[in-house]
Amino acid sequence: MFKRSLAAMTAIAALLTGMLTGCGTSAEDRNTITYWASNQGKSPAQDMEILRPQLEQFTRETGIEVNVEVIGWSDLLNRILGAATSGVGPDVVNLGNTWAASLQATGAFVPFDDRLMQRFGGRERFLESSMSSTGMAGEVPTSLPLYGLSYGVFYNKELFAEAGVRPPQTWQEFVRVAKRLTKPDENQWGVTLAGASYTENSHFAFMFSRWEGTHLVGRNGPDFDSPEAVTAVKRYLDLMAEHQVASPGDAEQGETSEAAAKFTDGDAAMLIGQNSVIPTLRENGMPDEEWGVFRLPAPSPLPANARPVATHVAGSNIAVFKDSPQQEEALQLVRFLTGKKAQAALNKQYGTLPVVKDAYDDPAFHTPKNEVFAEVLTHYSEPAPMIPTEAHFETTVGSAMRDLFARIATGREVTESDVREALTDAEQKMKGTGG
Amino acid sequence: MTTTAAPPAPGAPRTAPRRRKWTPSRSKLPYLLVLPALIFELLVHLIPMLGGLYMSVLRLTQFFLRDWLNAPFAGLDNFAFALDLDSAVGSALLKSFAVTAAFTVVTVGASWALGVFAAVLLNKSFRGRAVLRALFLVPYALPIYTTAMVWKFMLDQGDGLVNTTLGAMGVTDGETFWLLGNNAFLSIVITQVWRLWPFAFLVLMAGLQSIPADVYESATVDGAGIWQQFKSITLPMLRPVNQVLVLVLFLWTFNDFNVPYLLFDQSVPNSANLLSIHIYNNSFITWNFGLGSAMSTLLLVFLLLVTAGYLAFTSRRMKDA
Amino acid sequence: MHEPTWFRVLRVVGLVLLTLFVVVPLYVMATSAMKPLGEVTDTFEWVPGNLTLQPFLDMWSTIDLAAYFLNSAIVSVGAAVVSVLLAILAAYAISRYEFRGRNAFRITVLSTQMFPGILFLLPLYLLYATLGQATGIVLYGSKLGLIITYLTFSLPFAIWMLVGYFDTIPRDLDEAALIDGAHPLTALWKVVLPAARPGIAAVFIYAFMTAWGETLFASIMTDSDSRTLAVGLREYSTQTSVAWNEVMAASLTVSIPVVIGFLLLQRYLAQGLTAGAVK
Secondary structure (H helix, E strand, O other): OHHHHHHHHHHHHHHHHHHHHHHOOOOOOOOEEEEEEEOOOOOHHHHHHHHHHHHHHHHHHHOOEEEEEEEOHHHHHHHHHHHHHHOOOOOEEEEEHHHHHHHHHHOOEOOOOHHHHHHHOOHHHEOHHHHOOOOOOOOOOOOEEEEEEOEEEEEEHHHHHHHOOOOOOOHHHHHHHHHHHOEHHHOEEEEEOOOOOHHHHHHHHHHHHHHOOOOOEEOOEEOOOOHHHHHHHHHHHOOOOOOOOOOHHHHHOOOHHHHHHHHHOOOEEEEEEEHHHHHHHHHOOOOHHHEEEEOOOOOOOOOOOOOOOOEEOEEEEEEEEOOOOOHHHHHHHHHHHOOHHHHHHHHHHHOOEOOEHHHHHOHHHHOHHHHHHHHHHHHOEEOOOOOOOHHHHHHHHHHHHHHHHHHHHOOOOOOHHHHHHHHHHHHHHHHHOOO | OOOOOOOOOOOOOOOOOOOOOOOOHHHHHHHHHHHHHHHHHHHHHHHHHHHHHHHOOEOOEOOOHHHHHHOOEOOOHHHHHHHOOOOHHHHHHHHHHHHHHHHHHHHHHHHHHHHHHHHHHOOOOOOOHHHHHHHHHHHHHOOHHHHHHHHHHHOOOOOOHHHHHHHHHOOOOOOOOOOOOOHHHHHHHHHHHHHHHHHHHHHHHHHHHOOOHHHHHHHHHOOOOHHHHHHHHHHHHHHHHHHHHHHHHHHHHHOOOHHHHHHOOOOOOHHHOOHHHHHHHHHHHOOEHHHHHHHHHHHHHHHHHHHHHHHHHHHHHHHHO | OOOOHHHHHHHHHHHHHHHHHHHHHHHHHHHHHOOOHHHHOOOOOOOOOOOOOHHHHHHHHHOOHHHHHHHHHHHHHHHHHHHHHHHHHHHHHHHHOOOOOHHHHHHHHHHHOOOOHHHHHHHHHHHHHHHHHHHOOOOOEOHHHHHHHHHHHHHHHHHHHHHHHHHHOOHHHHHHHHHOOOOHHHHHHHHHHHHOHHHHHHHHHHHHHHHHHOOHHHHHHEOOOOOOHHHHHHHHEOOOOEOHHHHHHHHHHHHHHHHHHHHHHHHHHOOOHHHOOOO
16 A cells, blocks of 8 residues: 555656656757847847848858847846856847946956957947947946947928928927927827836936936936936926926826827827837838938037937947856857948848947948937937946836826826925935945 | 554544554655655745845845855845835835735735625526636636736726726716826726636635535525525635635735736836835846845745734634634 | 525626626727737727738737747646646645644645745746756756746645645545545545545646746746747837737637636536535
8 A cells, every 4th residue: 555655656756857857958069159139129030030141141150050039128137137146048148238337247247358359340440329338437348239229309290291390409499399289189299208118217317417417327326306407307297297298198108119109190290219119110100201300409508518418328238148158159249240241231120220330331321310310329329327226227217207297197286396306215215225 | 753543633523443454654644745745845935935035134236146145244234224114215115015905905805705706696507607607717817918918908098998988978087097196006906806806716616516505405494595595604614715715815916016017017106016016126126136035025924924813813713613 | 496586686787797897808809909000009999990810810920929828838737737736645635634744834835825926036046047057957947947836836725725625525435435445545536536626626727827827937937948928928019019919819819728728627617516425
C-alpha cells in the first residue's frame, strides 16, 4: 500500500523533473548575439520587417548571427532592469534616451570612451544634440544615439486656409492662431494634447521652463516651484484653462495616439508631437499633403538667459551589456547600426532622424518637413535632465500636471498658487524618493 | 512523532474501533501528500520573499542593483521613511491605503452579492440555464487587458457609450469625466466587479451543488419560505466555501494591479491609486527597491493580520454554527 | 418545490439585469471588432454603420497572435493541471488526517497568498537567473518557469477551496472504503474525487484563469518565445497608435476556446452530491 502511494509521488516527481529538463535549453552559440530592439514601428511585426534586411546584411558582412526580440515600451525598462540586476540578459539593447543617465548609474553597460569611439568614427560623427543625451554630462557615455526624434507642430492645412491663418512665429501668435481655429460648437479645437500622459506633460514642463530661463532640475537638485517654473507649467495648462483652445476631453488622453486621432479626424487643427507620429497620421488616412509642420515657437521677447527650446533631445539609444560574453560581436552590431547605410535605411522607414551627420547625405532627410524636425533637433533642443533619477522627474512633475488638467477639465479654476502647491508637492516627492 | 497510528478524524461519525493494521507508513502519508505543494511554495514564494524582506533594509537604488547583495545597509530607514506621515511620501502612502481599503470593501461586497444572487437564481433548472451560466462566465474568461480596454472605451468622456447613453436619456449632461478625479474610483470598481463577480458565481454555484436536495425538501415540508430557506440552509451550508471565497476576493482586490494600470495608461489618478500601483511606482519606476520593498513588507504584515483575524473569526462562527 | 410568484418575478428581472450588465461590454467589443479603425474611436453608436471582418484577418499578422495563444494555452493548462493535482493530495491530507504540523502547513501555504507580487518579483527573477546559471535549467523567460510560478499562485487557494469541498463530503463515504481495506489513496481516487467533481472543476478553472490572466510577472519573465497573451495583446498598442478593432477581435477570438472549455467543465460543475452519492 505504502509502495503505491510512494509510486504516485515518484510519478509526479518524475513528471516534474521531466518538464524541468525537457523544457530547459541553454544554447550558447559563440557566433550568435541577442539584441533587444525597442518598438519603433506601428507594431513589433513591422519592426521585424524593417530590421530583418539590415541584420541579414550584418550577418553577411561579419558572419555574426543576431537573435532579435522586439519589446514594447511598456515592458522594455523592466526587462532591462531584470537583465542588469541578474547579469543574465541580451548582448545589445535599445533604450529610451531619457533613461541614459539612470541606466548609466547601474554600471551594467560598456562605456564608450574616446578610444572606443574611434571605432564609430569619433564623437564628432554624431549629432552633438543626440550625443548630449547618452549619459550624465561630463561622464563617459554608456549608450550611443540610434534614432533621432524631435517635437514639431503638425497643422491641418485645410483648416488653416479656411480660417485664413498661417504658421505662427511666436508663442503669442500661436495662441492667437489657435483661438481663431477653435469652434467649440462644432467640436473643433485649435490644438490637442495628451493631458493624462505624464511623460508628455513633463516634456512640455521642461521646454517651457527653458523659455523662462530656468532649469527644473539644477545643480542642487529639483527646483519645481520657482516663480519661473510655475509660469512655465501654467503656460501649458492655460491652453485648456485660460485660452480654451484645447478640448477639456484632452485631460483624459493618456497617449499620443489619441491626440493624433483627434488631429486626423479634423477635431483639432494642431498637434504638438514628435516625428514618430507621422506613420500614424498616414495610417489614420490623412495624406501627407494635407498637413504641414512648423517649429514650436517660443514667446517673444524671451527673458535673458532663456532659450527658445522647441524639443528635448528625443530618441532611442543603443547600449552593450558589460556582462555580455560576446562584447566584441556586440560592438560590431552597434557599429553596423550606427553606420551611414543602416542609419539612412532604418531612419527613413521609421520616420525618425539619423543621429550621424554623414547619413544626412541622403535626400530623403531633406524634404521640407524633415528639415523642420532636423533643424529643431540640431539647433533648438536641449537634453532632458541627465540625472540618474530622471524618471522621478517625469512622474512627479508630469503627474502633478495631469491632476491639474483634470481639475481644469471638470470646471474648477486652477490658479497660480494651485500650480505652485502642486509643484511643491511634486518636488517633495522627488526629493523624498531619491533614496 | 509519538503516535504511530493516525487518530480518527474529529467529528467522524463512525467511532467503532477499526480492526485494521496501520503500518507506520500511514503516519507519514499525510506528509508525503503535502510535500510537493510545500516544495513549490518554498521555491517560488518563501525564498524570494526572504530576499524581498532583505531588500527592504537596503539602500537599493540603481547604483547598487547590479551587486545588490552588497548594497549599503539602511536598517529601518526605508520603513521610517514610508511611515513618516508628515512627508509627501508617507501621506501619499496613507492615502493610497485608504483608497485600497475602500476599493476592496465595495468590490468584494458587490462581487459576492452578485455571485450569490445569480447562483441562487440559476440553481433550479429551467430552459436556457446552461446558456446563462456560460454567458456569465465570459467576463472571467476575457484577458484582463481586454476588459480594461473595453471599459476605458465605454467610459471615454467624449465618445464613450456610458456618456452617450446617459446623455441621450437625459440622466446626465453626457459630459462626465469617468476616468478623471474622484470618478476614477468608480471606474476601477465597476471594471473589477465586472470581471470578478463571475468567479464568485462559479464557486458558489459549485458550492450549492453539494447541498443535498432533500434538505430543502424537508424544509419545504416544514413550511419554510424561500427567504427562510436561504437564510437557514443555503448560507450556513455555503460557509466553508464562503470563508475561502471571500478571502480570495479580498486578497485579489487588495493586491490588484492590472485594472488601474491598464485603465489609466500607467498614469493613475489619486482616487484610483491602489497600493500595488503605488508600490510599483516607488520601486520599478523610480528604481528605489529598498523603499518599495519596505512598503510591500508593511502591506504583507497588514494582510497577514487581517487574514489571521478573519480566519479566527469565521472559524469560530463555523464551530458555533 | 413550489415557488412564490415574487420569486419568479425576481428571477426574471434579476437575470435580465445581470445579462445586460454582462452583455453590453461584450456587445461593444464585438461591434468594435468589426469596424474600420477610423470609425472605432468615433462617437459610440449602438447600431454600427460599416461592418467589416478585416480586423479578424489583420490581427494575425500585426502581432504573433497564434504563438502567444499557444504559449498561454500551454502555460495555463500546465499550471492548472499540476496545481490541481498537488492541491488534491494536500487537501486530502488536511481534510482527512490529523497530523502534527497540519495547521502550520495550512497557515504557511495560505500566507504565501498574501505576499504582494511586487515584493518578490525581482527576487524571484534573480533566483531563477541564479538557478539558470548554476544548473543550466532555464527558468527565466521560459514556459517552464512560468508554469512553476503560476502553479504556486493558485495552489494555496486551490488547497483551501478543496479542503472546503472535501469537508462537505461525508466521511462515511471514504471511511467505508477504508474499512473494506482500501488504501487511502484509492479511497481518495474512487470515492472522494467523484463526489468532489464540482469543486475540482471550479478549482481547475480558478487555477487556469490565474495563469491565463497574469500580467505583471509575465511582462518581465517572458521573451519572444514564451510571451503569453496577457502581455502579448498589449503589442496592438504602440506609442503612437492603438489598433482597437484588432485588440477586440483578437480578444474575442482567443476567449472562445476558453469559454468552450468552461462549457465542457460545466457538466462536472453540476454533478456533485445532488447526483445521489449520499446514501
